[in-house]
Amino acid sequence: MSEVLLQRGDNSDDVRTVQERLTELGYSAGGSDGDYGRKTVEAVQAFQAAYGLPITGSVDTETWGALFSTPAEDPTAHDPSEGPTADALIDIALKQVNDRYVFGANADESDPTEDEFDCAELISWSCAQLGVSFPDYSVSQIDAVAAAGLELSVAEASGIRGALLFRAAGHNNTQYNHVALSIGTGDETIEAMGSAYGVAVGTIGNRFTRAGLIPGIIYP
Template identity: 65%
Template sequence: MEQVQQRLTELGFSTGGVDGGYGRKTVEAVQAFQATYQLEITGQVDESTWGMLFGSHEGQDIAADDPADAPTADRLVELCLHQVNDRYVLGTQADHNNPDEDEFDCAELISWACARLGVEFPSYSVSQIDASHHAGLGLSVSDAATTRGALLFRRAGHNGSKYNHVAISLGTGEETIEAMDSKHGVAVGEIGHRFTDGGYIPGIQYH
């Protein structure tokens, strides 16, 4: 397991340390790696995951066909996935010029990743979904769930929630990457019935 943790760390997926254990942070790092390389997201190092980690495909960039500086949905998702296990701090202001920023709330993760791609996007969740809808880029939750890099938004009051929340779809129909809460930090989550709206991000290129 230390070999897996070391390799994940080398590739930018933090496991919280190389200790030979298979705790939550290592599982989440494996999930993030699997999501980046569009493998089945199980959190377990199966044959396909092992092969991608250590085989002939190691280091392969899923966005290799895209221009290096293009603001694509794949690059947006990959940036967010590399922040898995970073801290969640409600109301934090992420430094958009810092490529190694390590604390986010839900909206700041997205605005930070957009800024890293040269796309200006608001830093508050309700402003983000409004920007998407005002640009005529709204989506249903079901469409956003199958669109890699699309926004998924929960309006306050949905299922008893107190706050707005925003996440990025991994395009699988089931999973997100999001700054979830203070317990989980940045993590791969499940869509379930948590969201009310979806949308494209203006300025991001979707396939």
């Protein structure tokens, strides 16, 4: 296993250097104050997810190497000629980490710098950045998946990057419907999680009830 170099609770110039590099690469750590807090953890998790590294939220030697051996230009940029791929969708969503959660938000799909989302708007906005139209409401999203004959089990979706995960209201005593994107690692998501967390990397666990592929997105 790689040696852990920096982790939550640390406070140092090295943390500040990591925060600055994450920001340069498009993953907001909420500033560069040298304090390894929750937002830095989330930014590191998003970076790790984009690069196919273990999603720990700590900076180990492998993560450090990936951070500082990559060129300054966007290393996760996708060739438009490839079309709206699931990889591109996830990379767009990951770069919204630590953006604000606003219940009922109406994200401006023409604004590539949008920074306020609810769970469904993060997904419809991310799709729009790739030229794919997808409904704004979570129930409408899973209905669109079903209508296209693209439903999967949650277990299947957990291993598919960019698959849609849906939770019906009432599941595990929850009040509202919710929707997230699978990162494809088996148990991680990127989602607009709630006002306390904003856009964050989450876990699948037993949180979701339905799943499927998004019409118009190209999956491997």
